[in-house]
Amino acid sequence: MSSTALFGYCGAVLVGLGLYGLITRAEVLRKILSFNVLGSGVFLLFGVFARRGAAAGLGADPVPQALVITGIVVAFSATALAVALLVRLNKETGQIVVAPDDSEESGEQGATR
Amino acid sequence: MRLALDIITVVLVSAGGFFFMAGTIGLLRFPDTLTRLHALTKVDNLGLGLIVFGLLPQVESRLGALKLIVIWLLVQMSGAIVSQLIAQAVRRSGRQT
Amino acid sequence: MTLVFACEVVLAGLLVAIATWTIVARTAFAAIVLFMVYGLLLAIVWVALSAVDVALTEAAIGGGVTSMLLMGAATRLRAPTTPVADVGLPLRIAAGLLCALVTVVLGAVVFFLPDVAPTLAPVAKDNLAASGLGNPVAAVLFVFRALDTLLEKVVLLLALVGVWSLASDEAWGGVPGLPVYARPGRILVFLAQILPPIGIIVGIYMFWAGASQPGGAFQGGTILAAVWLLTMMARLQDVPAINARWLRLLLVVGPTAFLAIGLAGFFIADSFLAYPPGIAKPLIIVVEATLTLSIGVTLALLVAGPPERLPQR
Numbered sequence: 001m002s003s004t005a006l007f008g009y010c011g012a013v014l015v016g017l018g019l020y021g022l023i024t025r026a027e028v029l030r031k032i033l034s035f036n037v038l039g040s041g042v043f044l045l046f047g048v049f050a051r052r053g054a055a056a057g058l059g060a061d062p063v064p065q066a067l068v069i070t071g072i073v074v075a076f077s078a079t080a081l082a083v084a085l086l087v088r089l090n091k092e093t094g095q096i097v098v099a100p101d102d103s104e105e106s107g108e109q110g111a112t113r
Numbered sequence: 114m115r116l117a118l119d120i121i122t123v124v125l126v127s128a129g130g131f132f133f134m135a136g137t138i139g140l141l142r143f144p145d146t147l148t149r150l151h152a153l154t155k156v157d158n159l160g161l162g163l164i165v166f167g168l169l170p171q172v173e174s175r176l177g178a179l180k181l182i183v184i185w186l187l188v189q190m191s192g193a194i195v196s197q198l199i200a201q202a203v204r205r206s207g208r209q210t
Numbered sequence: 211m212t213l214v215f216a217c218e219v220v221l222a223g224l225l226v227a228i229a230t231w232t233i234v235a236r237t238a239f240a241a242i243v244l245f246m247v248y249g250l251l252l253a254i255v256w257v258a259l260s261a262v263d264v265a266l267t268e269a270a271i272g273g274g275v276t277s278m279l280l281m282g283a284a285t286r287l288r289a290p291t292t293p294v295a296d297v298g299l300p301l302r303i304a305a306g307l308l309c310a311l312v313t314v315v316l317g318a319v320v321f322f323l324p325d326v327a328p329t330l331a332p333v334a335k336d337n338l339a340a341s342g343l344g345n346p347v348a349a350v351l352f353v354f355r356a357l358d359t360l361l362e363k364v365v366l367l368l369a370l371v372g373v374w375s376l377a378s379d380e381a382w383g384g385v386p387g388l389p390v391y392a393r394p395g396r397i398l399v400f401l402a403q404i405l406p407p408i409g410i411i412v413g414i415y416m417f418w419a420g421a422s423q424p425g426g427a428f429q430g431g432t433i434l435a436a437v438w439l440l441t442m443m444a445r446l447q448d449v450p451a452i453n454a455r456w457l458r459l460l461l462v463v464g465p466t467a468f469l470a471i472g473l474a475g476f477f478i479a480d481s482f483l484a485y486p487p488g489i490a491k492p493l494i495i496v497v498e499a500t501l502t503l504s505i506g507v508t509l510a511l512l513v514a515g516p517p518e519r520l521p522q523r
Contacts, residue, residue: 003218007259008320010222014229016313021233023305024297029238029284033245036276037229040252040268047259048320053329056336059260061329062346066355069267069347070362073428076271076279077369080512083283084373087515090287097294187408194401201395 008048014041026097028086032079039075043068118170125167132160146203150196157192161185218258225251238284242277249273262424263347266416270432271509278439279513282389342491344422351426352494356483360472363465363501366508370461374452376516383453386511387518394444402444409437417502421491427498431505438510449514451521457507464504468497 018038022031046064053061090096132155139152165185172178228248235241249272256265297305334346334354341353351359377384391398417430441447450457471493472483479486485493 003215003258005320006215006218006222007255008323009317010225010255012313012316012320013226015316016309017226017229017233019312020305020309023308024302025233026294026297027238029280029287030233030241033241033280034233036245036272037232037248040248040272043264043268044252044255045316045320047256047261047264049327050261051259052323052327053331054260055329056332056334058331058335058346061327061331062334062350063330063355065261065264065347066350067358068261068264069351069426069428070358072264072267072271073362074365076276076509077366077512079276080279081369081372083279084376084516087283087286088376094288094291096287096290190404191401194397197397198395201397 004048004051007044007051011041011044011048014038014044017041028082028089028096028098032082032086035082036075036079039071043071046071122167122170125163129160129163129167132156132163136160147200150200154192154196157189161188221251221255221258225255238287239281242280242284245280246273246277249277263345263420263426263429266424266426266429267432270429270436274436275432275509275513278436282513282515285389286387340487340490341485341494343494345420345424345426347424348420348426348494348498352497353485353490356468356472359501360465360468360483363468363504366505366512367461367465370508370511373512373516377518381517381519383451384517384520385449385451386514386516388439388442388449388514390443390445390449398444399446402441402446406437406441409433409440413437413502413506417498420498421495427501428505431502432509434502434506435509435513438506439513442510442514452511452517457511460507461504461511464501467500471497 015038018034018036018041021034022038025031025034046068047060050060050062050064050068053064055061086096089098136152136156139155140149143149143152162185165181168181169178172181225248228244228251232241232244232248235244250269253265253269253273256262256268331346334350337354338344338346338349341349343349343353394402413430413433415430416425416433417427418425420426420430438447442449452458471485475482475484475486
């Protein structure tokens, strides 16, 4: 197993871990953390593909690396928006989870708005 | 000459690693926050300093060596100030851990 | 099994262990601290994969600003009135099976990768000299796939508009609710006085050196954002109201300059976002400089959050 493949398997495990945390943690903040772990696992897989494309004197293929840099910044902006939504949700309702919709309740709320 | 420099590097970096380990054991085993901060500053100052000095013979240019030393000084400063802030917060909150 | 490979095995194992601990940690504070450690370890992994630009970005944005954002949110969240019900065991088992399946499939993809990897490195290397840059990742970001970078900058601004739109009606256009120290101690003020000049030099240097060495506008802009946030939190500067004209000007100068140079490409070069040979490098430097400034301001405002009060006159 080469070191690149090792980090590829590591990225696959991180994707699985992040997905598990995203599904099973009820609190929104923990879901955001798991989403970031999931995203970084995907970026790690990109990095493995970049490293395998080393040629022409470069250490790695620069195109997937540039895509990962773009991805990290976009993931941060998505996290910032999610955190702002969470803080606002908490301020309005005092909850830190997104409660499952009860069809009667949402119908009532729709009527009063 | 090369061999002597490599030996210096290995010895100093190993000594720095030993201080890192000592600081980590302190972090895990000491009873409360203030003593753990005390253990961690050993890591910042001595551990990182020994590693930086151990890496200096391996650097090609003077500018690179200067950058390494500046990194060490920055980590020391931020570590010292953050330790003070954490200790103040612990003092103010009254908790012990 | 060489020594380097053994170190990499330990690093990968540590990474997976810290990620697991982040997911299963009991308190949100512990999870966020562990996420910060995870981000920094991941930066080392990026260096091991010969991706130093990505390592800088991951350490700055992933391990730095994201953790700061999450920590600020964790301190602002009030504890829920009703206890949080945990997910039941059947769902956990089903989710575990699904995630194990995803992991196995991805691992199989990595295992069955062809021996000779398709790569764009030779193409990038050949066209690198024409762009005048020395850093191939910077060339990909600002020359070969400049449209991606322009759209990414616009996405950052859209996220900021989304965050601002969460303000309540009374606080519209007001001051963001960045958690600041009520009475900053002398030592915090000392840090906030001594670190920003160093941070500004490092940030500008990282953008400037990014043309020929690992670095770039995003990494430098993040450092500028970090030191600005430090001065705001130590109350050496007030958090600005978001309808301040200078603030909005700084936010848009980056993407506007990028878009203008891109549109000028219709007239002075072949197409949108094409650079005329000869003045490609100065144009790219102008784009990167304005982008660094805009990214710094945008990231700091994303961390500061939506407005919560009107500025006191």
